[in-house]
Each structure stands twice: as structure tokens, then as C-alpha cells.
Amino acid sequence: MIRSTRRERGALVDALGVAARATPLTLAALVVLTVVAAVLPVAVAWCTKVLLDRVAAGTASWPELAGAVAGLLTAGLAGGVQPHLTQYLRAELDRRASLAAQDRLYAAVNRFHGLARFEDPAFLDRLRIAQFNGINAPAELTNTALGLTSTFVTLGGFFGSLLVISPVMAWIVLLGGVPTLLGEMRLARARVGITLDTSQAQRREMFFASLLADVQAAKEVRLFNLGDHFRRLMLRERLDINRLNRRMDRRTVLTQGGLALLAAGVAAGGLLWAVKAALDGRLGVGDIVVFLAAITAVQSSVGGLAAGVAFGRQHLLIFRHYRAVTAAGPDLPDGEPDTAMPPLRRGIELRNVWFRYSDEHPWVLRGVSLTIPYGQSLALVGVNGAGKSTLAKLLCRFYDPTRGAILWDGVDLRAVPVAALRERVSAVFQDFMTFDLTARENIALGDLANGADPAAIERAAERAGIGAQLAALPDGYETMLTRSFAGDSDSGGALGVPLSGGQWQRVALARALLRRGRDFILLDEPSSGLDPEAEYRMHEELLTHRSGGTSLLISHRLGMVRTADVIVVLEDGVVVEQGTHRDLLATGGVYARAFNRQASGYVAEIGSAR
Template sequence: MSDPGASRRTGTRELAPAAVEAMALTWRAAPGGVAGYGFLTLAEAAAPIATAWLTKTVIDRLTTPGGAVAGLAAGLAAAGLAAAALPGIGRYLRAQTGRLARADAIDRLFAAAERQVGLRRFEDPVFLDRLRLAQEGAGTTGDLVSGVCGTLNGVLSLAGFVASLLILSPAMTALVLLAAVPALIAELLLSRRRATMQWDIERIHRREFFYSRLLTGVQAATEIRLFGIGAFLRARMMAERRRADVAEARMDRRELVTQGGLTTLSAAVAGAGLWWAVTAARRGSLSVGDVAMFVAAVAGVQAALDTLVSSLASVHQRLLTFSHYVAVIRAEPDLPSADRGTAPALCQGIELRDVWFRYSDDHPWVLRGVDLTIPHGRSVALVGLNGAGKSTLIRLLSRMYDPTRGRILWDGVDLRDIPPADLRERISAVFQDHMNYDMSAAENIGLGHLPALEDPARIEEAAVRAGVHQTLSGLPRGYDTLLTRVFFSEADKGDPETGVVLSGGQWQRLALARALVRDGRDLMILDEPSSGLDPEAEHEVHAGIREHRAGRTSLLISHRLSAVRDADLIAVLHDGRIAERGPHEVLLAADGHYARLFRLQAAGYQEAQ
């Protein structure tokens, strides 16, 4: 279970730990509910057996002169009452236990996903499929318990009715039981097939979900309309839907045929039994009560077998799904992480020593022996063409991945020897693909440093420094304004106080404020912090950043070379290596890649004059 992305299918071996985990989880979440439900299961199983015996005895006494039946009738009424009331109480307990177990399971699942310190698992389609099935498994933990209770109910009812039937006819008992064996095997095979089918169509569902999100989300809405690609995307979505439907229909047909055959078999056995009982009664070897008991017992055995077989099949299938949950919560972190030690406060600097990296064995090398030092208290800029590997290098610095070869040293300590959370505590960053959270303006900034959520002055200070304070304070509810409209109904949408939508550049400033609120960190990473800003805003933001970077350790990535010229050191990433390094003037004088790019950009501006 250490590598939840390794295997596409779940084997029977994984079912036992899944069963133990599900039981333990449900017991922890709702011990009272499980105990109550277990008790009700016993009572529910006992009620029909008691009813059958009481009925037989009442009939026998009624057909015998002078037999007292009042007490038996009362018992029969009590058993009937129990049979009527218990299922309702059981349903409530089952639902309540299910809710508690589900909440616990979902919480643990998401905590486990968070334990994946890097990004690799989230780029692995097999893991993503597993994660989705795990969510499904977590959501139905309670059903698993009710399936187990159903199985228990089936076993108990079966035992009671089989014992009753044995007294009347051992041969008929054997026949009824034998008829159940193919049903049991067939149902288990069917549930395994259904679980395999679910796993196989998981990718189809993921693609369908992707298209449906595109078609219903606001992000792609403009392009979809402008390019007129709605029908094209819908056709693709429906093609995926139909592929999934075909697989499901095939499965349903298989179930229909198998279950139809099994039902016919049960009916034939019941008919033969009835014929035997009636002839035996006519011969005088069975009483009228015995015939009633026999009919009830055959029906009871078949109903119990039915419950047992379908509960077992459902438990089996749910366990197959739940085993994905177990695989995810027991998954080792994707990166080996030290759990002891701390990231020392940066005094000397960060050194990349012969760092090689590729995203996987079948991807090309992105970095091919990068040697770079980011000295403490200095500003370093990283430039390079699209796809040169700049953002990749940042992901390695914040340990979203480990270098394939080589080492990254934080004051001489390998990043692998520092707990990732500790390392990240010392870093602040604005990412090129920053997040826009559907939350309030204050929360969008405060997420950069959670204690700041209680400190409005600190949030405001960061907003001022990112140049977004004026925008935010002018919103209908100031910093408490929601920066989204997704939570409001159509009727609310006319009211500006229900949420606003910011522009791309305003969001970018907000992302900068989120990084700045994390003040006092040892390393500030700025990956294209101003790409969506207007020239005035860009100038203003870079002036602010320059001031902020003075005397601090920072790494800035920007294609706008005028923004990086003041860096203490500029490194040019080319062909996976640092091709040039030095201050602006030195690189210009060297007349290499940097000088060529800088002159190209400068010429563009001059032409415009």
C-alpha cells in the first residue's frame, strides 16, 4: 500500500485490511450507533423465526381441541410489532452511524492527501483515479457497516430457519442450501466485475468531468463563446458519457441474466418443496402446522439467503472501493521527508549543486547540472526563454520535487534533511500560476500567514505594499467583500455587496500581498509577479519589490528584463544549465544570451518611441 499509484486494480488480498479499517473507523466514529445497530440486527433476525414457530404452534393448537392459544397469540402480536418497528429504528441508526463514519473518513482522507508533500502524486492519473474512488469509498463507509449487519442478519435468519427446516426435512434443507451456492458465487463474481468496470471507466469519468467543468465554468466561458467551440466540447463530453454508459449497460445486462437465472432456480426449489410438504401432509406424516412452518421456513431460508448473498456481494463491492481509501490513507509521502530537525535560519545562502531534474524517466531532462548560489541577503534574478526550467527550479527550491541528481543545500543542509513544512515556513512566494480564492479580500491575503487573519492592520499593510489597498478599501464591504459571486443565487447577483469580481491585474496584486503578509521569511520567491499589470502598476510594483528585496534573500523570475537589472546577481538558464551569471552591466558587456535578449526588448521599446 505504500505506492497507491502503482497498481490499477485491487486484489482480494487488500480486502481484509480494508474490512478491518472500515470497522475500526466506524466503531471510533459511532460506537453507540454500531452497538445499537448490531443489537437491532439480532432482534430483526429473530423476529421472523419466532413468528414462524409461534404460527405453527398456534395452528397446531387450534386444530387440537382444548389447546390454549391466548399467550401464543400475544407473543405472535409482539413478534409482529417488533418486525414492523425494528426496521425503521434500524434505518435511523444506520443513517446516523453512516453520517458520523463518513465525516471521519472524509476528514482522514483529505488529511492523508495533505501528507503528500510534493506534487508528483497529483500528476499521476492512477493516483487521481484512486483518490476519486477513495472519496466515493469514504462517503459510503456507513453502508459498509450496514452491509456487514445485513450479512449478519442473513446468517442468523438462515441459521434459525435452517434449524427449523432440518427438523421437518433434512433432504429439503440440503436442496435449498445447495441451490444457494451458485447464487453466492455468481453474486461475488458480479460484484468483482462491477468494481473492475468502475475502475476501468474512472478515466472516462475524469475526462467527462473535465469537459463538463469547462462548459459550466466561468473561466473558459469567454473563449468557448468566442471560438464557438461549445458544441464541439459538448460532443466530446457526450462521447465520454456514452462510453461509460455502454460499459455500465453491459454490466447491468450481465447482472440481469445471472440474477434472472438464479431467481428461477429459487422458485423451482420452493415449488418442489411445497409439493413435497403437501403430499407429506396428505399422507399424514406432517401436521397442518408443520406445512405452515415448512412454507415459512423455505421462504425464510430463501429470503435469508437472498439477504446474505446480496449483502455479501454489496460488502464485497464496497470493500473493493473502500480499499482505494485504505491505499490512500496508508500511502507513504511521495517524497522521503525528515520528521526531525528544523530549517536553520538562513545565514550563508542556498546552493544548487550539480542539480539535474526531469519530471519522470520518460520525460526529457529539464535541468542538466545547474550550479547556482543564492547568497543570504542578496537579490538574485533568474532569466531564460519559455520552457527553460525557471519555474521548475523554484519547485525544487520549495521541495515540491526532489532533484533527480545533485543536491540543494540550505546553509549547507540538504533540503531532504529538513522537514518540508519547516522549510516552507521559511519561504514566501508569488507563483506564476497563483491561486484566486473564492473568499473575502482579507482572507485572500491572510491565507499567506494565518495569524494575520486576526490582525487586520497586518493585512492592510501588505495590501498597501502590493498597491491594492485602494482597490480593496473601495469595495462595498471593504476587505470583507467576497471576491466571487459563485456562492450567491441569481436573485442576489444584482446586489454589488454580495461579491465582486476583480481584474486579472488586481488578483495578481492580491497574490503579491499574500506573499508580503508572510513578512520576515528567509527567502522570497517571485515568479513573474507583474506579468498581468499595466506599465504604471508594473513600475510601481517593481519599485515596491526592489525596496522589499533590499538586504533580503530573494529570487525573482521575470521576462521583463528592465525589472531584473537591479538584481545583485542575474543568472541565465539555458539548455538546462546556468549559461551566464553576473550583474547587469557585466552580462551586457559579455554580449551573450542576456545581452541579446535585453537589447531585443530595449529595441522594441525604442521603436515604439
């Protein structure tokens, strides 16, 4: 319990610190306005009491009433301006604090070097809460803290007023609000529980909704008539979410309804006492006004205090998930920042590498040992699921081996900074990204340090076999390669131009080729979406690019790999064959059978054509 309280206190200080650092002057102004707003009701009540008491006495002169009237006028003016100014400043606080929180969250996410956390459902649930709720929590908690400050000041002023009139009634009214406070805090804890319970369902709902509206899925959704199916799945998740929320709403109504009846009973008792005291001559007209205002304000303040504490606790618990993401330690061990990454001179060695994604998963790689010699090309072949792409991910350090080591000129990759390694590596992945940006930007992302050089971008595009096609687009390299963010054709705006799968693959290759001078290039199925002519040109270009460089090529098209210096065959995560194309054909093993099977199809077609 104590540890939980300390965590919540630390989270609150952190959240308030985010807002204070984001906009200190705005926060200071809000504090002043909050205190003014809290004092105004008490000041109005007492000015009214003085005014009524003197008028009721029948002996008051204008000079005696001037102070009370001036106080009421001043309070009225302040009360008229304060809400609008507060609303403006709170909006500014929300904008700046949310921006700071968003930047902090994604800066933390960007520090995750590997992929494991992005494949962990528990982490993804926490990240979703941080993205959609936690980013707003610093502003919400700051506003709640300001609201509670205002409530405390108002409560203190009116509670003091009640103490002056009737100490007994003051304590009865105050203690009558304790059940409300406790009830609201229990509701807040339950609401956070609902947020956690519905997190996975909300992610699934968003997934099914995206399939219904995403251009990438549109073809298959319509061809296979999947729209109604995914819509039903989406609605099923929403119905499950609504069921849990409805249960929470019922609990809220019953709890708050019972607490409201209790508060009404206390107020009615106070009203009866005030009427009797007035009839007995113990209270004057002004006293009754102050008493009625005070009893209403105290009850309202206690209720507001309970709601504010509950609301704040709810956002505090949510913010703890945000903090858990932003404070998460490294997902992969990183070398010392000043550790130099030497240029590759001898080669890359995988030494008895075993890997599985978790203890519950089967082994993907089992005792893989191989060397990619410096200045040579190694091709990796095997059936789907053999572990080829996993091995590529290990070489880029998206994961670390479960056992064994990967050595760069004899240095374990875990001993050098991840960023330093990736500065020396370029890659084209099988599941390459298609960025909704211009053609120039899509290629420039491969090397932001040199991406501003138009000539380098165009050279990379030419070498990837896509330069002429990009230059022929309506705005050349400045053409958006998407219709998601381009101008509306109805309003005369320029439409983006979507590319084919093969064209996108060549853009991805151009992005990798822009990173010239890298020690190691990794090509995972770089020609899977290309037509034969484009594949041939890419093959020739890659031969030129790989000449003298160190590279790893993964491909099912064995014609692409036959020129590699070394070919390695993976089967069920184990190296079963290794050698040159000629050597492996001579052995008549797995590679030879696969190569002959592919070649026989082409030979048969040529023979039948004759």
C-alpha cells in the same frame, strides 16, 4: 490468493473500525436492533404454528392460546418500530462514518509534500475512487455486515425449523443457494473492474463538463464557439462509460435470471413435497405454515446472503483503493521532525542539479550550479521552457533533484523537515490561486498564524498596490471575491465582486508579503498581468521588500530584473550566462540581445511619437 484474502480481511477490519470509532453507541444500538429484526420472522412463524395447531385441534382454551397471541402482538409491535429506528440510526452512522473517512482521506492527501502524485494518472484514478466511492465505504460495509448478521440469524432459525420438519429438504434448499452465492461474488468482482475501467473516462467527462459550466472557461468557450465541441467530447466519454455499464448490466441480468429460475425450481419442489406430506398426514397445518415460511425465508436469506457478500466485496475492493491512498508513504523524504531549520546566513546553493519529471521525460535541468547569496537578489531569465519555474519548484521542495543537491547554508534540503523549510519561504507563483473567499481571507491565507490581524492584512495589501481597491469594495475587505457563493441578487443578498487578472495578481502578492520575516522570497512572474503603472509601483515595492533579504525573481520583463544583484540566464536547462545587468550587457550575449530587443520596441515607439 491467501495474500489477497488477508488484504481484504485487513480492509474490512479497518472499515468497521472507522465506523466504530466514529459513533460507537449508534453502532451498538444497531447491532441490538439487527438481532431483534433477525429473530422476529422465526418467532412469528413458530407462534403462528402453535396457534394454528391448537385451533385446528378444536380443544384449545383461551389461556392455552394467550402465549402465542401475546408473542404475535409483541412481534408486531417490535416489527413496526424497529425499521424506523434502524433507518434513523443508519443515517446517523452514514453521516458520522463518512465524515471520519473524509477527514482521514484529506489528512492523508495533505501529508503529501510534493506535486508528483498529483500529476500521476494512476494515482489520480485511485484518488477519484477514494473521493467518490471510498469515503462512503466504511458506512456501506458496516451496514452490509449488519445485514449479513441479520441474514445469518434468520437463516439459522429457519434452517433449524426445516431440519425439524425435513432434514433432507433443509439441505436441498440450503445447497440450492450456493450457485447464487458464487454467481453474485463473480458479479461483484466484475463491477469493481468496471469502476476501474471507467475511472479515466469519468475524469475526462468531468473535465469537459466543467469547461461548459466554469466561469474561467466561459469567455473562450463562447468566443471560439467551443460549447458544442466540448459537449460532444463529454458525451463521447459518457457513451463509452454507458457501453461498459450496459455490458455489465446484461451480464447481471443473465446471471441473476438463471439463478432465480434455479431458486424457483427448488421452491416448487419443496412445495410439492409439503403438499404430498400433508395429504399423507405427515404434516399438520402448523407444520405446513412453518415449512412454507421457512423455505421462502431460507431461499430469500441465501439470496440476500449472496447479494450482501457480493455488495460487501465490491465495496471492500473499492475501500482498498481508499486505504492505498491513506496508507501511502511519504512522497518526498522528510527530515527528522525535531531537526531545526537554521535561519539563512550564507545563502542557497544549487550544486550540479539535474532534474526530469520521470524516466520517460527529457531532462528539464542539466547540471545547474548557482548560488543565491544571503541578503542578495538573484534574477532568473530565459525563454519559455528553459526550466525557470521548475527550478523554483525545486527550491520550494515540490520536487527533489534527480541528481545533485540544493543546500541551505550547506545543509541539504532533504535533511530538514519540509514544513520547517516552507515556514522560512514565501512565494508568488506564475499560476497563483484565486480563492473563492473574501478579500481578507484571500490575503490571510498567506500566514494563518498572523492572519487574524486586520492591520497586517491591510499593510500587505497596500504594499502590493491593491489596498485602496479592496477598501473601496461594497463590504471592504469582507467582500467575497467571487459570485459562486455570494447571495442571490433576486433575494436581496450581497453579490460578490470578481477581480481582474492584474488585481488578482496583486492579491497573490499581498498574500506573499504578509509572510514578513521569511528568509527567502520567490517571485515567479509577479507582474505578468499588470499594467505599466502598476508594474512600476510593484517594482519599487519589491525593491524595498527585497532590500537586505534573499530573493529569487523570475521574469520575462527584463526591466524588472536589471536591479537584481545577480542575473542568471537559463537556456535548455543549462546556465549559459551569469553576472550583473551591466556585466551581461557588456558581454553582448543572450541577455544583452534579449534586453536590447525589448528596449528597442519602447525606444522605437517613443521615437515615432516624436
